[in-house]
Structure formats: structure tokens, C-alpha cells
Amino acid sequence: GGGDSGSSTPAAGSGGGGGKVFKIGLVTDIGGLDDKSFNHLAFVGIQRAKSQLGIDFKVLESHQESEYVPNLQTLAAQHYDLVIAVGFLMDGAIKQVAKAFPDVNFAIIDDAPSPALPNVQGLLFKEQESGYLAGYLGALESKSGTISTVGGQKIPPVDHYIAGFQAGAEAANPQVKTLNDYSNSFTDTAKCKQLALNQISQGSDVVFQVAGGCGLGALSAAKEKNVWGIGVDADQAYLGDYILTSAIKKVDVAVFDTIKQIVDGTFKGGIVTTFDATKGATGLGAINSAVPQSDIQKLDDQASQLKSGAITPPDTVS
Amino acid sequence: MRDRATAWLTAKSPAVLLPVGTTLLAFVIGGLVVALTGHNPGSAYRAIFNGTGLNYLLPWTSSEDKDFAALNLQQTLIITTPLMLTALAVALPYRCGMFNIGGQGQYVAGIVAAIVVGSHGAGLSKPVHLTLALAAAALAGAAWGGIAGAMKATVGAHEVISTIMLNWIAIYGAQYLFELNGPLQGPLPDVPQSDEITSSAKLPAVWGVLQPLHAGIFLALAALVVYYVLINRTVFGYEVRAVGYNADAAGYGGIPVARSYVATLAIGGAFAGLAGACDVLGWEFHIVTNDIAVSQIGFIGIAVALLGRNSAIGIALAALLFGGLQVGTSARALDPTVFPPQLAGNLAVIIQGLIILFIGAQLLLVYAWRARRRRGAEPPPVPRVDPTAA
Amino acid sequence: MTALDRIPRGARGVAILGIVVGLVGLELALPPLQVQAAAVPVVLGLAAAACAIWALTREERKLGIWALLVAVVATAFAIWVQGKSDTSTSLVVNSGLFAATLVYATPLAYGALGGIFCERAGVVNIGLEGMMLTGAFFGIWGTVWSGHWAIGLVVAMLAGALVALVHAVFSIHLRADQIVTGTAINFLAVGVTGYAFIDIYGSNGTPPSIDSVPSITLPGIESIPGIGGVFGSLNLMIWVVFVLLVVTHLLLFRTPIGLRIRSVGEHPRAADTVGIPVYRIRYACVMLSGVLAALGGAYLSVGFVGSFGQNMTVGRGFIALAAVIFGKWRPYGAFGACLLFGFASGLADRLQSVAGVSPNLLATLPYVLTLIALVGLVGRSRPPAADGQPYVKG
Amino acid sequence: MPDAPLLELRGITKRFGDLVANDGVDLEVAQGEVHALLGENGAGKSTLMNVLYGLTSPDAGEIRFDGKPLRLRSPRDAIDAGIGMVHQHFMLIPVMTVTENIVLAAEPREGPLLDYGKAHDIVRDLSDRYGLAVRPDERIESIGVAQQQRVEILKALYRSARLLVLDEPTAVLTPQETSELFTVIRSLREQGTSIIFITHKLNEVLEIADRITVLRRGKVMATVATTGTDERRLAELMVGRSVQRVEKGAAQPGEPLLSVRDLVVHDSRGLEAVRGASFDVRAGEIVGLAGVDGNGQSELVEAITGLVKPAAGTVVADGHDIGGHGARASFEAGVGHIPEDRQRRGLVLDFTLAENLNLRNVRRRPISRFGILDPRAIAERARRLLGEYDVRGGGPGTRARALSGGNQQKVVIAREMSGTQRILVASQPTRGLDVGAIEFVHKRLLAVRELGAAILLVSFELDEILALSDRILVMYEGRIVAEHGSDVSESVLGLEMMGGGSAAAV
Ligand SMILES: Nc1ncnc2c1ncn2[C@@H]1O[C@H](COP(=O)(O)OP(=O)(O)OP(=O)(O)O)[C@@H](O)[C@H]1O
Ligand SMILES: Nc1ncnc2c1ncn2[C@@H]1O[C@H](COP(=O)(O)OP(=O)(O)OP(=O)(O)O)[C@@H](O)[C@H]1O
Ligand SMILES: [Mg+2]
Ligand SMILES: [Mg+2]
DSSP, X not given: OOOXXXXXXXXXXXXXXXXXXXXXXXXXXXXXXXXXXXXXXXXXXXXXXXHHHOOEEEEEOOSSGGGHHHHHHHHHHTTOSEEXXXXXXXXXXXXXXXXXXXXXXXXXXXXXXXXXXXXXXXXXXXXXXXXXXXXXXXXXXXSSSEEEXXXXXXXXXXXXXXXXXXXXXXXXXXXXXXXXXXXXXXXXXXXXXXXXXXXXXXTOOEEEEESGGGHHHHHHHHHHTTOEEEEEESOOGGGOTTEEEEEEEOHHHHHHHHHHHHHHTOOOSSOEEEEOGGGTOEEEOOOOTTSOHXXXXXXXXXHHHXXXXXXXXXXXXX | OXXXXXXHHHHHHHHHHHHHHHHHHHHHHXXXXXXXXXXXXXXXXXXXXXXXXXXXXXXXXXXXXXXHHHHHHHHHHHHHHHHHHHHHHHHHHHHTTOOOOTHHHHHHHHHHHHHHHHTSOTTSOHHHHHHHHHHHXXXXXXXXXXXXXXXXXXXXXXHHHHHHHHHHHHXXXXXXXXXXXXXXXXXXXXXXBOOOOOGGGSOOEEEOSSSOEETHXXXXXXXXXXXXXXXXXXXXXXXXXXXXXXXXXXXXXXXXXXXXXXXXXXXXXXXHHHHHHHHIIIIIOSOBHHHHHHOOHHHXXXXXXXXXXXXXXXXXXXXXXXXXXXXXXXXXXXXXXXXXXXXXXXHHHHHHXXXXXXXXXXXXXXXXXXXXOSSSOOOOOOOOOGGGOO | OOGGGGSOOHXXXXXHHHHHHHHHHHXXXXXXXXXXXXXXXXXXXXXXXXXXXXXXXXXXXHHHHHXXXXXXXXXXXXXXXXXXXXXXXXXXXXXXXXXXXXXXXXXXXXXXXXXXXXHHTXXXXXXXXXXXXXXXXXXXXXXXXXXXXXXXXXXXXXXXXXXXXXXXXXXXXXXXXXXXXXXXXXXXXXXXXXXXXXXXXXXXXSOSOOOOOOEEEOHHHHTSTTHHHHHSEEEHHHHHHHHHHHHHHHHHHHSHHHHHHHXXXXXXXXXXXXXOOXXXXXXXXXXXXXXXXXXXXXXXXXXXXXXXXXXXXXTHHHHHHHHHHHTTTOHHHHHHHHHHHHHHHHHHHHHHHHHOSOHHHHHTHHHHHHHHHIIIIIOOOOOOTTXXXXXXXX | OOSSEEEEEEEEEEEETTEEEEEEEEEEEETTOEEXXXXXXXXXXXXXHHHHTTSSOOSEEEEEETTEEOOOSSHHHHHHHTEEEEOSSOOOOTTSBHHHHHHTTSOOEETTEEXXXXXXXXXXXXXXXXXXXXXXXXXXXXXXXXXXXXXXXXXXXXXXXXXXXXXXXXXXXXXXXXXXXXXXXXXXXXXXXXXXXXXXXXXXXXXXXXXXEEEETTEEXXXXXXXXXXXXXXXXXXXXXXXXXXXXXXXXXXXXXXXXXXXXXXXXXXXXXEEEEEEEEETTOEEEEEOOTTSSHHHHHHHHTTSSOOSEEEEEETTEEOTTSHHHHHHHTTEEEEOSOXXXXXXXXXXXXXXXXXXXXXXXXXXXXXXXXXXHHHHHHHHXXXXXXXXXXXXXXXXXXXXXXXXXXXXXXHHHHSTTOOEEEEESTTTTOOHHHHHHHHHHHHHHHHTTOEEEEEOSOHHHHHHHOSEEEEEETTEEEXXXXXXXXXXXXXXXXXXXXXXXXX
């Protein structure tokens, strides 16, 4: 067994393609579907594509690194119309599999395969834009003049956020002091909380978490100490009214759009699509109602400058 | 005739029937749990079994299923390979009365060394380069294990603590080496990843494409043979076992006890280091920092060794069981209508846990057995270790 | 009889003197004194080292190594601190560091106390990790379900006891290899808590606001500088662990039941021959160990962060196990090991912002320090003689 | 003798697999009687007592105590009924103190806490009342076996035992200690306590017992009154044949093979245990080293055999200086060693007999070549030695753990006396062995002496020392305090061992 294509009954197709039901595969990295981050959002995107575009999908969660290649390979061998790899960790794996299956279309999130492959589309995000706006708002709302970030690990998507955050903060208040620590873990919530507590004791009154599930600990510190917390990736405003805003990365939009390209027949390999403010894929989530209107206007101004390209935040942490 | 058959059964029962029986029992009870969560255990097990790829060996597997089975069997064996080696890293010190929890750290040390050697020296011929990379990994693992051994031999530091600490030091240390701006970060400036292994240092593929089974499996099997011979057929092994059973008597017999501690932990570490080399030279070809902390190969090796009762054959079978479980319960193999993808991973872990639990309790059946025959059913004694070894 | 006569004589005294001198050197460099001359710690460090070596050559090994360690570490630290500005020093060494030490040490201490009970009764518990994780999840689950943290803790304890019961049945009655069973417990805990977590709470995780364990504020102490920052306001569960620590010590070493527990772990047959129910005691201790470890996990989830995340204990159970051995199966010793580890973790956190060293490299600090302490201070530790051995009656 | 027996065992049968350890055993013990139980190693004495103490349940049979049937589910029931037992292998917890061991499971309390003060008083009272001096605060691991024995007896008395089982209590005692024990037994008897007394020493049986039951292969051979029997008759009942004392010829000593000069050895706590011992052992002679346990004999032996480094002094064996060069060097120089504790040191109990027999020469040809073992050579040598030394109960592949004590000892002796060893250090070589086995060991020792070996015999049994030695050294507080020929009397030796006699003045 195992050769059967996964999902339940295809919904009535609304997209084009004369009734063909497209098969889309998704392979997560070892963070798993419940990473409260991109794997989860990718899953959201593919579910939306199913209900709106009538596609059929299968998700393969990877529990260890050695599963990347066989998972991608399995879906490719079953002639899926698009196979999406979630996360830069699959960079090596997708290169191998895409070469072996030139007729299958692939996409990979957070990675720009180099050299480019004709059947792979890279999907990158300008996390630094979201980080920039979060940092800008954070610096505006900070009373102490010190704001901080808790990163999970020093890896590109995390550092993009942090670099943008620091730049945005400085743009709002050149005197601002930014603190940054890494927990070296995406699961150790207690450690994230301890780092945030330490930052708060050093005066930080806005804590931005960039550590997935672990970051919930950092936000918990913000809640406990009555300072602002800023969520990451998805909109985390539901956590409570101590959430200032969330730095958003709409992986679900990217996944949905890419699937739509397949359905519409416009998918192209060999390119990198960058999801940024202009695409509405980066930016902020709900902004706390306590933020004064004047600040929101300043923020909107920054956002439009980001869109226009007048501001290009850095993407590496010094 | 019948008498001889009965006699054979009586003699062999503990060794043959018990593991088989308890494995069955483990699956039955695991199945009950699956049923409790509202799934059909029969189809779940069929899916897991087929997921291991072992159905490749069955004559009635259809040829289109065979391709998929082959892929899975290759993956099973790819995981079985390092598991056999990290299990040996536990087994050898165990025979010497020590509990090496440090397989993971020794494995990571092996990875680092294999990458350093395997990604340089592109001009070398394959046999030379490969041998150098493997040797470097073995040495690094040996050094990492040897530290714990030396600490035990000199100041009596308990190996359980020191190896736990050394694990984390190796893990964070390796993450440091390959992190962004780390000293050994590879050519991609914004990826926390090592250099690539050059083709001259890659283990040859033996079966499959893309991520094929590599020659590391022969290395691991050879290591099992080495272990068997070392333990059972050499003076060194004899001395190790003597120390493991009774260090006082060993010392009385003129056996250098402290040296045995260092040597077994170092050799064990070398096995674990080789496991790291197999992975990195066999199919990974580079390492990303995120993968380092996530890997569990060394820890699972502990269970493999104990389940295999520290014997070479037992380890081979237990490693296959674990490799099979890991691959068989992968999302590829499980029907999402039966196992929702969000839950599949955890259900797989539960089933693995149950199987370890019940196979570990072989004596469940010994119990029943002993009710009839008070003697003879004991499994072969193994030295007592862990916090026991002073 | 002068006061001089009362100072410990000989090598011991000199070693202690070395330790004191080394610490004085450090103290001078730290706030509020902050002597800025490198010569001061160097001279004092050399003096301390001299004392250490003098003691070492006179066969005072343990204290001598202590003194040497203090001399080297304190001097290095003092010199390093002098190069730093005022603020960066106080960023590292402040009452927050000691508060963090307690926070990091507490879950470990619960786990370690659990481990002590289990192993003192002769059952090795490598499943502490799984038991902690179980407590972490069910603590939250119970709190959410009932709306009260106290009930959450009770649920956590029950869950821990249940998991421990599995360990007990398999290792006591079925005589399975205790390490295999413990490993299985760890697997099961990851699977069961992960499964239930997703099944019950879905992708947003546990509810954002749960009833959490209160902190106890001591008004008098809070205002005292230094101490107030550490002990002024502490989570109730931290106070509880202090109490449990003392109770465990008394129970094990001052009561009849403690004597019986230890006898079962040392020589179960001897215990049996005087009529002590070996199996019953082992069951009780293993389950108690599950209860305590689960409390440690629940401290992480209900007590500290207020949420659950998959596998959120990340190896703390193993560190607790190491603390048990490090502390030679004694409560105070194990707690000392937990504090050492917690201190090093807190220190590593704080050094991130000032040291300019890779966070990964800093993350090794607690483990390196533990290793050094293990070599220098602890040495041989003798486990309960029957630890890990199933007892066969008759 | 009172009419109703305190204890009646009827038809007790206990099987271990195919082995019948007790086969329909009947035994009666009267109130205030000392009843001796005799039998070879493995005859089933300990098993019977374990049944009586509730440690194992019999397959058949009935126990009546005080005229009523007694059902024993655990030792607790036996203790409650008033049965106390001092086990052959002491049931003491080494890391705990004397007091803790005595009060364990019946502790005096003060609120929830253990009342250590009261526990002390209890121990002191008991030890005064029965004349069993102990040091309440010492840890078991730091006191000698005689002390431990007293602790065991006190343990039983503290639980008000009316029937006390002593399983081989004298195996580890000096004559003085044995006679002290007998005083205690007599006073207990006078107070109405019944005693079952197990031993292999026939003279002791005759001295202390009222009646004697002999077991052979799990069956009762006979129960006889002490008056009207003698050693020879008992030995025959036990073994099923007549046993002779070994006779030795005159010694023909050659050159000194083992020379010890000014040896100083520290014990594990760093105290001086041997304080400058000097002596020679010559080829073809047996030198007996007499002394009370704990006077430095163990440390002396460990230094000679390379197990500990001497603090000062030299040990020369067959011309090689072996002081402090390790156990291997000592053996290579020709020193064989029968260690005092065969289970801790002498054997790897989980090794097979073949493996145990080759512990010493595993690095030599033909046992191994280039580090590779030769299983055939190993098994062959083992089979030869097992035959030669008449080891029963297993072949080369049997685990040492499965042998009886006597046979285990034979394995050790076979290993240490075979090959090219010219010097033998024998420490307590017959401890716990039955008469047949003792006879065998003694014959062997004399045989190698005839072949020109130098033997240092360390024993607490003066009988043994006197029967075998050509010269006798007395050790007291780490020093050799006296030297005698083989014609010295037991009482002189006894006095010197206690620090009395002429030597004390030196
Ligand atoms: N737990 C057991 N399992 C199997 N066999 C046993 C067990 N205990 C004793 N035996 C066997 O029962 C027989 C009787 O042993 P027992 O200990 O009663 O002898 P004994 O008379 O006390 O000998 P000794 O004089 O050496 O103390 C022996 O052959 C022994 O091997
Ligand atoms: N589990 C077992 N299996 C087989 N035989 C056993 C077992 N346990 C004990 N025995 C046997 O029981 C007998 C009695 O054991 P015990 O420990 O009393 O030794 P012993 O023969 O009296 O030795 P010693 O002479 O040193 O006192 C031994 O002969 C031993 O072989
Ligand atoms: Mg006996
Ligand atoms: Mg005996």
C-alpha cells in the first residue's frame, strides 16, 4: 500500500482546467505541522486551496532529516502536479529530487535554490519588512527606550526579522536601545521566557519573539511583567491585549498563490518569487487598540515607503 | 525423537521463543491502543509494515508496489545503519559495566570530523579520502568517548553524568561551528550549513537512486562482527567482560581495570563516530545546524543496544526493528484518512514506546514460564550498570 | 587559648584560606567596590593558588582542587569584569541572575528529588524526562479543565504517578531492564502528550490565559537590596521545592520509613529478612518519583510559562538524573548540582548580550561547568548497592 | 528436656527444578534445646532454614510452632512467631551503622522521627544483657565479621526470638570468638531460647549441641543425641564414607622463595595496617600465619599479591621484586593466590568455569595468540583441571555462580595451583567448606608442598594452621609477634593472637 493518493473527496473544482483535479503535495520540515510557524501556515494555505480551488492534496510530515528526499520523491513519483517543500532545510533535498523528476513542478519556501532549476520555484519572504514595522512600532510605544528580540536560532528567517526590527526601531527613535538573545531552541519555552525576563529587567518594555513555539515563553514574560509583546509569523493577537502587534509572514498566501498558478497554468520554474509588502505577504497583524492614531499614521507612512521601495531594511544581524 | 524435540525447545525457548512471543504481545497491546484511539489496528499495522519496505521481500508484492517498497526498505536500512553503530557504542561499555549515554555526542563528534575531512582534499583518490574521513570520524568519536572514560578512570567521575554533559557540549559546539558566521560555515553566506562532502569522500551507493542505500551498511555489519569477535574471541573482550561482571575479581586476576574503562568508552565512541560518518558521507553530505539538535540517533541507540541485549545479533535485529518503525510510521506510509497528518507523528512515537516497553519486558513470559520450570529460563546475565557502576 | 587556635589547622585550613582569598579577589572587582587595578585580583589569585598548591602537596586533594578552581576562575572573571564598564558588569551579576538560577534549578530539583526516591529504593529512573513532560502537559490540561492551578497540579501528580506505575510494574514485577523501560516511558510521554496536545488544543496551543501558580511576596524581604531581588517574590512552587528538599532529607535520613527505603535500595534481601515489604516500598518510591518529576514538569508549564509546548522539557529530566548522581543520591547534594546548573544557565543567558560570543558557544557553559565540577569536586560516587537490580523473592 | 517440642517440621520438601533440595525432612526442636544441623555443602541445610524463616515456600510439608500450625508467607510472619535467623551470608547493610541494622523495621520512634537516642540505648542494653559487645555507631562495612555476627544475633534477639537459627556462625570466627559465641548460646539456652545451629565443624557440634540431625542430599540421615556419638560417626553419616585427617610428613625446606622485608601497608582508610613485617617462606614448607581477623593479615596478603601498593618495604618472589608492581607482576613471578573472599575476588561468578579457570593466563599461549582467544584450548584446559581437582556440579560451560561454595573453591585452587606457580598465598582456603572438601583442599596443599612449593597459609582456624604448618607466625596489630615450630600448643597461639604472651613484652 501507501501508493494511494491521500486526501478525502475532492471538492467541486472552481478553478480552471476543465474538471481536472490537481494533486498538490506538501512536505514539512522537521518542525512539523504544529510548529506555530511556517509549516502550520503552509498547511493552512493548502487547506484553503482545497476549499477554494478544489484541489486534492497530501501532506507528508518529516520527522527526521532523512525523510526529506523520500517524501519529496514519493510525491513526485506519484505525478503530483506541484510538490511544495517547506523550509530552507530542504534545499539540498529538493535539488536532488527536482533533477530526477524534471516533469514535476516544485516549490520551496524560504529558499532560493542556486543554481536555479527549471522546475523549481523559490518562495522567499522579506521578513525584514515585517520586522521593520514591528520594530518601528515597538520603538514608538516604548517608554523606556529599550526594546528587545528573542530569537530561536541564528538562522536566516529569524535573523531577517531581527535585523528589520532593529532597523525599524532606529528609524523611529535613533536613541533606542535594542537587545537581542537567542534561545538556541524552538521548543524550550522556559528558556525563552527567562531570556525575555532578563531583557525586561534590563529595561526592555517591548519584547518581540522570533522563536516559534518557544517564543510563547517570551510573550508570557511580557504578559507577566506588563510590557508589550510582539508575535511572529501568524497573527498572535488572540493571546491577549498585551500583544502590541504581530510581524506577519503569510506563508499561507504564498502557498495558495503558487497552487493557483498551477491551477491557472501560469506556474513557472527557475525563478524566485519574493513575497513582500507589495504582495501583502509581509506586514503587521492586528495592532493593539491602545496605540494612538498618530502612531498608526506614522506606521502607515513607513509601510507605504516599504511598498514603494523607498525603504529597504537590512536582512542580517550585525 | 519427540524427546529430542522437547529438549531442544526447552533449551532454546528462552532465547528464541521469548523475544518472538513478546514482540507479538507488544504489537497486540500497541494495537489495542490504536483501536482505543478509534483506528483499525489491522490496517494500521499493515500500513506500518508496508511502510518499512519489508514487503519488498514478500513474493506476492506486486511490481508497482515493489518500487515504493524498495524506496522504503532503502530508507529503513539507511536508518538501521547508524543505529547499529550507536548501539554498539552503548553495548561495549555496557559489557564493561558502564552506561554510555553519550552516543549522541560521540555521533556528532564523528559528523564534524567526517565533514572537515570529507569536504577537503578533493584531489585525493576515493579509497584514500574515504578511509581518511572514516578514520577521522572514528577518532573524533573515540576522543569524545575517551574523555568520559579518562574521567572515570582517573577521578572516578560517573560516566552517566559526564556523557550527558558531553552530549550537549558536542551538540552546541557543532551548532557553533556551522552557524551563520561560524568557523566552519559552508559557502552559502546566509545558510547555517557546512561545506559539502566532495565526491571522493562519499560512500558508494549500493541500492536505489536519489537517496540510495549506501555502503555504510556493510561498515555497520562489519562493526557488528568486529564487536562480536572482540567481545567473545579476544583477550581484550575477555578482560572487558571480567571487569563488567566483577571489577574486583578482574583486578585480582591482573586485568588493568582503569584502562578497560577508557578503552571501551573510546572504542564505543569510535563506533558512534562512524555512525556519524555513515550518515554524513552516505546520504546527508552536509549538515545544517538545525539538524544537529534534532537528531536522536545516539539516544535511540541506547534502546537498541538494551533491546538487543548487547549481543551482536540482537543489536542487528533491534536496529532493524527501530529503523523499520521510524520509516514505517513515517507520513509516507500512513493513510491520512486513518492517521491525520498532524497526529501521525505522535501516534508513531506512542507505538514505538509501547513496543520498547513490552519487548523490554521479555520476562513477562519468563514469568509464565517459570511457573512451570523454576530453573533455566533466566536470560544470560549482563553486568549491572548505570548508577550501579561505582 | 587564642582565637587562632580555633582556625582549622594544616592543609585543610590553608585550602580554605585559598578559597576565601580567591573569593575576596573576585568580590573586590564586582559592584559595588569595583576596584579597577588588575594587580589586585592577580595578586590575590596567585596567593589563593599558592595556598591551593600547598594544600594539594599535603594530600588535601578535595579542598585543594576547590581552592585551585576558585583561584583560577575567580581571578579570570575578576580581570574580565574589570575590562567591562560598570553597566555591563551589573548586567551580568545582579539579583536577576540569582532569581534565574532558582527558576532554572526548580524543575531540575523536583526531578532530582524524584530520582533520589526512586534510586534510593533501588530502581533506576531514566524515565524522569518522560515523567516531567507528562506533568507539564497534564498540569496545564487540569488547570484549563478546572480553572484552578491547584487542581492542575493534582492532575499532573496523578498523571505522573500513573506513568511511574507503568515503570514500576515493568521494572519491579516483570523485571524488565529498568533502562529500557525508562526509555520506553520517555517515548510514550512524548507521543501521548504530543497527541493529546494537538488533539485537544489544535494549532493555537493551550489557551492564552490560564490560572497560574501565584508568587509569594515577602514584603519585608522584598525591599532589602540584593536579597529582595532574589527572594522577595518567588513562585509558590519554588518555595515548595525548598520545603520538599528539607522534608526529603528528613524523611530519608531521620525517619524509620527512610531507613527502610534505603535498606531496600542497598540490600533488598536483608530488608526482606526483617519483614520489610520490598515490593511495596519500591512501588511507593517509584510512584512518588513520578509525582515529584511531574511537579517539576508542571512547574515549567503551569508555574512558569503558563503554556505547554511539545517536548518542552528538552532533556531536563536527564540533567535531573545527572544531578542525582552528582549529589551522590542525597537531596542537598543534588540540589546543589541543580543550583550550579541553574546558575551556569542564567550566567550564559546574561553573557549573550555582553560577551560578544556565539550564543551556541555560551550554551555549552552549564555543561562545561558541571564537567569541571565533576572532575574537581565530586569524584567517585557510590550508588545504592542494589540500584537497577530487580529483586527476586525467595 | 520439656515434652512438647517448640518446633516441628513434617515432611518438608523443596525442589529447585529437577533438584530436590529438601526431601521429606522431619525435624523437631524442643524448648531450650541446641539442635545442630549437619551436612555436606549443598545438603539442603540453608534451604530448610529458608523455608522455616518464610524466605522460600516449601512444595510440601508442614511447620508447627508452639504446637500450632504455622503458615509463613514472608519473614515477617516468622519474626512475629518468634523465629530469628542469622544467615550464612549476613543480611546486613554495609553502609549503615550497627544500630540502624539492629533496629531496622522495628525502629523506636519519637513522633514521626526515628529516635536514635533510644535506639542506642536499646542496642547497649541488649549487648550488656547477652554479653555481646558491639560498637553501635560503626558502619557494618568497617567492622570485622565477628562483630557483624554479633550484630546479626542482636538483631534476632531484639525481635525477641524464641527460636534462633544460626547458619554456619563459626565459619568466620577465631577459637576465642567461637568460645565467646558458645557462652552466649549457653546463656540463651538457659533463658529458654531454642537454637538451631549449623556448622561443618564436628568438634563444635559435640561441644554445644543437645541433639544432632544429619542431612544428606536433602534427606534426613539420622537424628542422634550428642551423648553417645563421636566425630567419626557423624562424618560418616554426612559423607557416607569414612574421612581421615590428613597426615603430613616432615618438611624438607629449600631456599627462600618468598621474602618479605620491613613491609608497611596502609588500609583503605589510610591507616597503617601492616607495620613492618619481615619473614621468609622457603621452598617445600608451609608457613602458617595465625591471627585474629583485622590484625593486618588481609593487607599483608594484598601487598604480597600485588593488589595494593606497600607504603614501604620489599617483597621478593623467586628473585623478582614484586612490591607494588600489580597483580599481574606478582602472578608472573610465580605467586598464586587463593583470596579470602572467593565470591568477591576469586571468581567472576557470571563467567563460565572455563573462563574463570583461565583468568590468570588468558594472555598466554595456547590460551590466546596475538590477542585472540582459542576456545578449544580454553575448554580443554578447563576440562583437564575440572577433572584433576574433582570439581562437581558443572562442566567448562557452567557459570561459576551455579556451583556450591566448596566446588567454587576448588575452581579457585585449581587455577592458582596449576601451571608454574612456585609460591602460593592461601587465605582462608577452607572457609565454609564441608569436611570432605576440607580434606581435599588440605591434601592438595600438602601435595604441592611435596613438589617444592612455598606456601603461606593465612587462616583463623587454629586447627588448620596446626595441622598443616611447618612454621607458624603470629600476627598482632600489624606486626609479626611470634614464630613457632609446628609443635606449639593452641593455647599459646591463642594467647599471642590476643596480644598476650611473651611477644607482647617486645
Ligand atoms: N535458589 C536456588 N535455586 C536453585 N537451586 C538452589 C537454590 N538454593 C539452593 N539451591 C540448591 O539446593 C541445594 C541445597 O542448597 P543449600 O544451600 O540448602 O545447601 P547447604 O546445605 O546450606 O550447603 P552449605 O553447607 O554449602 O551451606 C544445593 O544443591 C543448591 O544448589
Ligand atoms: N539462583 C541459583 N541458581 C542455582 N543455584 C543457586 C542459586 N542460588 C543459590 N544457588 C546455590 O545455592 C547453594 C547455596 O548458596 P549459598 O550462597 O548459601 O552458597 P554455599 O554453597 O553455602 O557457599 P559457601 O560455602 O560459600 O557458604 C549454592 O550451592 C548455590 O550453588
Ligand atoms: Mg548453607
Ligand atoms: Mg556454605
